[in-house]
Amino acid sequence: MPELTVHFQPQPEFYTTEGCHISEVINQEDHPDVSLATARVAPGVTTRWHTVEAREIYYILSGKGRAEVDGEVIDVSPGQAVSIPEGVPQRIANTGTEDLIFLCVCTPRFRQEGYREVDR
Template sequence: MKKFDVQKNPFVVPTNDGKLIEEHFGLASINSELSLAHMIAPPKWSEPFQKPEFDEYTYIIKGKKQFNIEGELIVLEAGQSIKILKGTRVQYANPFDEECEYLSVCLPAFSIDLVNRE
């Protein structure tokens, strides 16, 4: 049995808001207990508030991303990261003029059934 998985063709999650989501590991690609996704959020993008049933780790590669975490606004820039615990009310946004490229890790793996969007 092989003790590794190489991902050469991540699953591109269909979106209707201009955001690119390439899942490398997770429920839609190479099945895994966590999900790892490369994302690009376009300028002026945002999502509704949500209260996920997973921990989410975000690492900013390029640009800036805004987090509204239970009413507290936090802006991260390239080279910075954050961990948001499951059960936390959060809204993700890129209200800025340039795209934001980042990596997201969810544990357990991301599932639309676990997001709990408002």
């Protein structure tokens, strides 16, 4: 079976209304099954409650945080992952003194129209 290598150029980081910085690596219409982004949350910041029409996996690269997923609280640090089911209310807080940086994988790919802020 031939090996397939695809090169994607990470996009410039942008700030979201959710309260974090995002740099998308993979998020193309011709790859609808998955998206990959790097997320960065500044010290002391908690993102807004939201839902996404995709399963998400956060893989923590650096920093310390606390993820809240549908009422469950999970302390996170480098090397840990959080699996977030589709449509479940969630947020993440940076509880450390340095940026909380993590990979965010969405299946199917993240689409802005599938993102919703929610009141909790």
